[in-house]
Amino acid sequence: MVKIAIMGHGVVGSGVAEVLCSHADNIAKRAKEEIEIKYILDLRDFPDSPLCDRFIKDFSIIEADPEVRIVVETMGGLHPAYDFVKRCLLAGKSVVTSNKELVAAKGAELLAIAQKKNLNFLFEASVGGGIPIIRPMSQCLAANDVIEIAGILNGTTNFILTKMIHDSMDFSDALALAQKLGYAERNPAADIEGQDACRKICILASLAYGRHVYPDQVHTEGITGVTLADVEYADAWGGVIKLIGRVKRAQQEKLSMIVCPMLLSRESQLANVDDVFNGIMVRGDSTGDVVFYGKGAGKLPTASAVVADVIDCVKHFRARKYLFWEEGKEGYVGNYLDDSTSMLIRLRAENAALAAENTEAIFEGAQRLYRKQAPKEELAYIVPEMPEREIRKKLERLEKLGISVPSAIRVANDL
Amino acid sequence: MVKIAIMGHGVVGSGVAEVLCSHADNIAKRAKEEIEIKYILDLRDFPDSPLCDRFIKDFSIIEADPEVRIVVETMGGLHPAYDFVKRCLLAGKSVVTSNKELVAAKGAELLAIAQKKNLNFLFEASVGGGIPIIRPMSQCLAANDVIEIAGILNGTTNFILTKMIHDSMDFSDALALAQKLGYAERNPAADIEGQDACRKICILASLAYGRHVYPDQVHTEGITGVTLADVEYADAWGGVIKLIGRVKRAQQEKLSMIVCPMLLSRESQLANVDDVFNGIMVRGDSTGDVVFYGKGAGKLPTASAVVADVIDCVKHFRARKYLFWEEGKEGYVGNYLDDSTSMLIRLRAENAALAAENTEAIFEGAQRLYRKQAPKEELAYIVPEMPEREIRKKLERLEKLGISVPSAIRVANDL
Numbered sequence: 001m002v003k004i005a006i007m008g009h010g011v012v013g014s015g016v017a018e019v020l021c022s023h024a025d026n027i028a029k030r031a032k033e034e035i036e037i038k039y040i041l042d043l044r045d046f047p048d049s050p051l052c053d054r055f056i057k058d059f060s061i062i063e064a065d066p067e068v069r070i071v072v073e074t075m076g077g078l079h080p081a082y083d084f085v086k087r088c089l090l091a092g093k094s095v096v097t098s099n100k101e102l103v104a105a106k107g108a109e110l111l112a113i114a115q116k117k118n119l120n121f122l123f124e125a126s127v128g129g130g131i132p133i134i135r136p137m138s139q140c141l142a143a144n145d146v147i148e149i150a151g152i153l154n155g156t157t158n159f160i161l162t163k164m165i166h167d168s169m170d171f172s173d174a175l176a177l178a179q180k181l182g183y184a185e186r187n188p189a190a191d192i193e194g195q196d197a198c199r200k201i202c203i204l205a206s207l208a209y210g211r212h213v214y215p216d217q218v219h220t221e222g223i224t225g226v227t228l229a230d231v232e233y234a235d236a237w238g239g240v241i242k243l244i245g246r247v248k249r250a251q252q253e254k255l256s257m258i259v260c261p262m263l264l265s266r267e268s269q270l271a272n273v274d275d276v277f278n279g280i281m282v283r284g285d286s287t288g289d290v291v292f293y294g295k296g297a298g299k300l301p302t303a304s305a306v307v308a309d310v311i312d313c314v315k316h317f318r319a320r321k322y323l324f325w326e327e328g329k330e331g332y333v334g335n336y337l338d339d340s341t342s343m344l345i346r347l348r349a350e351n352a353a354l355a356a357e358n359t360e361a362i363f364e365g366a367q368r369l370y371r372k373q374a375p376k377e378e379l380a381y382i383v384p385e386m387p388e389r390e391i392r393k394k395l396e397r398l399e400k401l402g403i404s405v406p407s408a409i410r411v412a413n414d415l
Numbered sequence: 416m417v418k419i420a421i422m423g424h425g426v427v428g429s430g431v432a433e434v435l436c437s438h439a440d441n442i443a444k445r446a447k448e449e450i451e452i453k454y455i456l457d458l459r460d461f462p463d464s465p466l467c468d469r470f471i472k473d474f475s476i477i478e479a480d481p482e483v484r485i486v487v488e489t490m491g492g493l494h495p496a497y498d499f500v501k502r503c504l505l506a507g508k509s510v511v512t513s514n515k516e517l518v519a520a521k522g523a524e525l526l527a528i529a530q531k532k533n534l535n536f537l538f539e540a541s542v543g544g545g546i547p548i549i550r551p552m553s554q555c556l557a558a559n560d561v562i563e564i565a566g567i568l569n570g571t572t573n574f575i576l577t578k579m580i581h582d583s584m585d586f587s588d589a590l591a592l593a594q595k596l597g598y599a600e601r602n603p604a605a606d607i608e609g610q611d612a613c614r615k616i617c618i619l620a621s622l623a624y625g626r627h628v629y630p631d632q633v634h635t636e637g638i639t640g641v642t643l644a645d646v647e648y649a650d651a652w653g654g655v656i657k658l659i660g661r662v663k664r665a666q667q668e669k670l671s672m673i674v675c676p677m678l679l680s681r682e683s684q685l686a687n688v689d690d691v692f693n694g695i696m697v698r699g700d701s702t703g704d705v706v707f708y709g710k711g712a713g714k715l716p717t718a719s720a721v722v723a724d725v726i727d728c729v730k731h732f733r734a735r736k737y738l739f740w741e742e743g744k745e746g747y748v749g750n751y752l753d754d755s756t757s758m759l760i761r762l763r764a765e766n767a768a769l770a771a772e773n774t775e776a777i778f779e780g781a782q783r784l785y786r787k788q789a790p791k792e793e794l795a796y797i798v799p800e801m802p803e804r805e806i807r808k809k810l811e812r813l814e815k816l817g818i819s820v821p822s823a824i825r826v827a828n829d830l
Binding site: 019023026027030031032130131132135136142143144145269272284285286287288289290291292293294295298300301303304305307308311315316318319322 | 434438441442445446447545546547550551557558559560684687699700701702703704705706707708709710713715716718719720722723726730731733734737
């Protein structure tokens with residue numbers, strides 16, 4: 001019998017309790033031990049819960065109880081989760097978390113403590129919800145150099161973009177629908193501004209390349225600037241716009257990394273990942289492209305990933321799982337302006353014919369795109385691949401000629 | 416330093432040696448031990464190999480050498496692989512194999528020996544090549560009841576069907592191309608008759624439901640009967656034909672299981688898995704649908720999965736990994752004729768108008784399909800879902816009326 005505590009009884013935390021109870025036999029068989037929830041930490045009361053006798057409000061009870069060997073953290077947010085998790089590890093308890101903000105901000109530090117204390121700190125549920133990705137990455141891909149990771153990592157924004165693409169809804173209507181359906185929070189900033197996707201690609205990059213990447217090292221753009229006009233030009237080109245987090249190994253021990261809306265060809269393995277689904281592509285030098293696809297969020301998918309980690313902890317009290325990365329360092333992620341890219345640019349100018357002439361002179365080889373019912377002041381192009389810094393300079397030249405640039409969306413040529 | 420032996424220096428075996436050498440540093444870091452290839456067993460000579468001093472022809476050298484703690488089996492086929500693997504386990508060595516024929520035929524027995532001797536018997540590479548599937552299934556999905564598994568499990572047949580669908584090649588031309596490109600063997604029977612896919616779904620079913628399923632328990636149809644006419648009717652209906660292996664939990668502790676060409680809607684997560692790629696959908700009660708996608712075969716992808724298992728063995732000399740299923744039993748897989756299905760049927764009759772009248776009377780609610788340049792004797796329908804036994808009886812009635820049934824392809828409504 002292994003006793004555990006769950007910190008936080010929100011969506012994920014209550015799901016963990018539910019899965020542990022509803023699948024108890026199967027879990028005991030796989031873990032070779034029964035797992036009992038001794039405490040549930042939450043400031044709220046849950047008098048109607050079948051586990052109502054386990055609720056506590058004081059964290060130090062968990063910290064001080066040597067019977068508790070595994071602590072599940074599903075509170076979310078950085079504080080007090082960070083403090084509690086650290087204290088649990090220092091008190092000799094393994095920790096399982098679904099908290100991507102915590103792992104992205106403090107992963108290296110917490111993994112180092114876990115290693116020193118010979119404990120496990122596991123976080124399968126922090127990326128991709130119920131999709132197994134951390135474990136396959138760290139184990140199956142051990143025989144690979146990871147060339148690149150690219151993924152649709154946020155279900156809320158993917159739902160919004162899907163509605164824009166397939167139902168021609170505009171951004172604000174699609175966001176309102178996502179909120180109505182419970183896919184987006186009342187304050188949707190972390191999703192639509194890209195921070196959530198950024199945290200997840202940081203975790204994957206840290207794991208794949210062995211050094212912590214902090215979210216503020218990664219240039220991050222959300223989808224608030226994507227319009228139906230962009231979606232229509234993407235379609236005319238033969239593609240779709242998706243919010244992508246990606247990382248590649250660049251030269252000189254640096255990473256090339258970005259989170260932004262990207263134009264994908266319809267043939268891309270990620271182009272058909274729609275609605276609230278996530279899809280993550282891992283490109284290995286031996287395996288080639290492997291794609292993981294499924295629901296990236298939701299109570300039971302995420303809870304089942306947490307429970308799988310709990311089972312793993314039980315099975316690995318002695319043989320600690322290898323999961324580790326070094327502290328981050330300044331300059332580890334290169335400047336995104338140095339990365340080469342092609343772009344879909346949308347322009348506005350009073351004299352469209354003259355603007356076209358100027359644009360085609362400045363961007364040699366640019367491919368003009370058309371959409372139905374475009375305003376006569378509007379132009380759109382796919383500009384050839386070059387360092388982004390050069391594209392930006394050329395766009396400035398356009399602006400000096402009185403051509404405004406309402407949007408510039410990177411093209412993911414190799415996805 | 417851990418010493419291993421590799422039995423078989425064919426495509427996969429030589430790939431394993433290559434990956435172990437080319438990624439030695441990374442592998443040692445993850446395994447926390449250096450891994451050295453002490454022997455390579457092969458009847459052929461490889462004088463130009465950089466590892467030429469490791470080659471032996473006598474299995475008993477491996478069996479008798481206590482320094483060899485892990486043996487990789489990449490010989491393929493049942494004999495002598497089965498005998499050698501069993502003797503390795505009995506001699507106290509963990510075994511890693513890519514041999515799906517071996518695991519599908521002898522998995523329960525070999526897992527039982529491994530369990531008794533407290534060793535690992537791992538076979539990630541036996542299904543899906545480089546796609547991680549055995550490990551995520553056995554670990555991440557521990558907190559799920561697996562409702563269903565369905566997959567495109569054979570790259571050769573998927574390549575042939577892709578050529579038929581996208582390039583309107585007929586079956587024999589597509590097969591010849593696959594052979595020319597090295598995707599199909601000179602004797603392609605195991606692929607095109609469905610046995611290879613059958614072995615793989617047997618392994619996944621055994622793992623997911625805890626009891627061995629033997630390939631001869633599963634009704635298996637290959638793709639040799641699929642024609643361009645069927646592909647065109649599938650397209651008219653809005654779908655594609657794919658060779659699918661699937662298993663579901665049926666009533667009374669039985670499984671419902673089949674390997675056959677199936678009609679999938681274009682919206683299906685498996686419909687866009689093209690060329691030599693594999694795609695495997697695992698439907699869990701908590702996670703919902705999770706899809707794994709990648710190259711299902713090939714030297715380096717498969718080798719990298721073998722190497723990941725070797726690393727896992729090194730890390731788990733003491734804490735054996737949980738991977739086990741019971742012996743199979745008669746009657747464990749239900750009769751496929753009792754399963755409900757809808758079907759795409761293609762018919763021929765001298766008097767097509769009369770045949771249509773008869774067919775629509777016998778199959779109430781059948782949906783007629785049309786294709787360009789169909790012979791005037793040809794008809795095609797999607798017939799409503801009912802137990803397959805009833806469909807077969809109705810088709811017999813049609814045949815008695817002089818209507819022949821050149822093809823009947825099951826529809827996968829819920830994929």
